[in-house]
Amino acid sequence: MDKFIIHGGRKLNGTVAISGAKNATLALMPAALLASGTFKLGNTPRLRDVTTMSSLLKSMGMKIDFTNNLLTLDTRGVNKHEAPYEHVKKMRASIYVLGPLIARYGRAKVSLPGGCAWGPRPVNLHIDGIKKLGANVELEHGYIVAHAEKLTGARIHFDISSVGATGNVMMAAVLARGTTLITNAAIEPEITALAEFLVKMGAKIDGIGTNRLEIEGVSDLHPSDCETIPDRIEAGTFLVAAAMTGGSITLTNVNPNHFSAVTAKLEDAGCKTEILDSGFWFQAPTELKPVDATAVIYPGFPTDMQAQWIALMSIATGTSIVTDTIYTDRFKHVPELERLGADIELKKNAAVVRGVKSLTGAKVMSTDLRASASLILAGLVAEGETEVLRVYHLDRGYEAIEKKLKALGADIERVAGEEF
Numbered sequence: 001m002d003k004f005i006i007h008g009g010r011k012l013n014g015t016v017a018i019s020g021a022k023n024a025t026l027a028l029m030p031a032a033l034l035a036s037g038t039f040k041l042g043n044t045p046r047l048r049d050v051t052t053m054s055s056l057l058k059s060m061g062m063k064i065d066f067t068n069n070l071l072t073l074d075t076r077g078v079n080k081h082e083a084p085y086e087h088v089k090k091m092r093a094s095i096y097v098l099g100p101l102i103a104r105y106g107r108a109k110v111s112l113p114g115g116c117a118w119g120p121r122p123v124n125l126h127i128d129g130i131k132k133l134g135a136n137v138e139l140e141h142g143y144i145v146a147h148a149e150k151l152t153g154a155r156i157h158f159d160i161s162s163v164g165a166t167g168n169v170m171m172a173a174v175l176a177r178g179t180t181l182i183t184n185a186a187i188e189p190e191i192t193a194l195a196e197f198l199v200k201m202g203a204k205i206d207g208i209g210t211n212r213l214e215i216e217g218v219s220d221l222h223p224s225d226c227e228t229i230p231d232r233i234e235a236g237t238f239l240v241a242a243a244m245t246g247g248s249i250t251l252t253n254v255n256p257n258h259f260s261a262v263t264a265k266l267e268d269a270g271c272k273t274e275i276l277d278s279g280f281w282f283q284a285p286t287e288l289k290p291v292d293a294t295a296v297i298y299p300g301f302p303t304d305m306q307a308q309w310i311a312l313m314s315i316a317t318g319t320s321i322v323t324d325t326i327y328t329d330r331f332k333h334v335p336e337l338e339r340l341g342a343d344i345e346l347k348k349n350a351a352v353v354r355g356v357k358s359l360t361g362a363k364v365m366s367t368d369l370r371a372s373a374s375l376i377l378a379g380l381v382a383e384g385e386t387e388v389l390r391v392y393h394l395d396r397g398y399e400a401i402e403k404k405l406k407a408l409g410a411d412i413e414r415v416a417g418e419e420f
């Protein structure tokens with residue numbers, strides 16, 4: 001398992017190109033199961049999660065080529081309709097194959113995802129949704145086993161506007177007989193990108209970008225191509241890195257509309273930003289003001305930026321409160337940040353962060369993707385040397401992060417190796 005060695009204290013300056021969005025790609029790839037032929041997904045990020053999804057889809061008979069961020073999917077050979085535990089336990093997003101399989105093939109056997117690093121991740125909304133569309137669903141030996149002659153359109157209201165359940169149910173509904181109305185649907189940009197891709201494939205979806213989606217089922221769909229939207233969480237992560245190190249950077253290949261909540265918080269903390277034709281310009285302040293943040297559904301402050309925000313606030317000039325209303329137990333990064341000298345008190349689903357003058361380097365352990373990101377960010381400013389272990393967590397969701405950080409001036413090295 002690789003680790004990163006970071007020597008803190010360097011300001012980040014320069015330009016960085018943001019990669020395609022992991023959470024869009026992980027929905028677009030299974031959507032290809034809905035039609036037979038060849039799909040080309042441009043600007044696809046080279047990530048472990050993309051490799052995991054590829055190996056799952058290949059195990060179903062899909063042919064996949066991935067060259068220079070162009071992902072080519074050939075679905076003509078798909079002949080298996082199962083997502084085994086080995087894949088799903090590695091990546092919860094594997095459940096995205098459920099909707100397309102049941103819609104196109106009338107059957108699916110998908111392992112329940114179980115928990116993740118920070119706690120239970122239920123899929124009841126996914127299952128209830130396809131049941132409402134007429135699928136017969138049994139839970140057997142840890143698997144979701146679903147059958148349906150033909151799905152039928154239905155009215156589906158989500159108690160929680162789940163990103164994954166919205167994506168899965170939308171992919172099931174596009175081939176159902178009749179009309180489906182989804183209310184309280186997720187409106188994250190990745191779901192909008194999925195809906196737009198389905199429409200390019202011939203689906204009939206109204207209300208795209210809103211929390212009310214009306215889907216008119218069609219008899220079949222055709223392959224299509226698309227350019228993956230930029231990763232708004234990678235963009236936010238690099239902005240926080242520049243904010244912490246007191247630097248000034250320009251992001252290219254970004255859509256600033258997708259991270260306006262993060263931009264607003266950074267400006268409250270004293271940062272300067274400007275949308276340029278060539279990208280998004282950012283400058284850190286000399287002093288970081290403490291700013292509270294509460295993670296809510298889009299377009300609010302994203303839960304996937306909560307850990308990074310705590311890292312930033314750990315060196316602000318005062319106390320702030322960072323709350324997560326999406327995942328109330330997503331705080332595995334806090335004890336690791338405390339090892340670096342942060343002063344944080346957890347109170348249920350909120351972290352009270354008392355800014356300290358400086359952090360000091362230490363050996364810390366990655367536990368999940370965004371927690372690992374927060375440890376890298378802290379290491380960039382901690383005095384001395386920080387070792388971040390088990391960086392495979394980071395490789396799940398950040399393409400070549402150490403190369404991008406090094407190009408901006410960071411002192412960071414990847415050390416390949418065994419169990420650290």
Ligand code: EPZ
Pocket residue numbers: 022023024026092093120121122123124125126127160161162163164165186190303304326327369370397
């Ligand atoms: C997606 O996960 C993202 N992953 C997550 O990003 C992100 O944190 C999350 O949305 C919230 O924005 C992908 O897109 C692959 P949810 P998802 O269903 O779809 C509850 C990252 O770091 N819920 O919107 O799994 C759930 O427990 C990852 O890139 C149910 O109760 O999230 C949570 O409290 C981490 N029942 C809330 O809804 C369900 O059936 C939101 O979850 C489904 C969800």
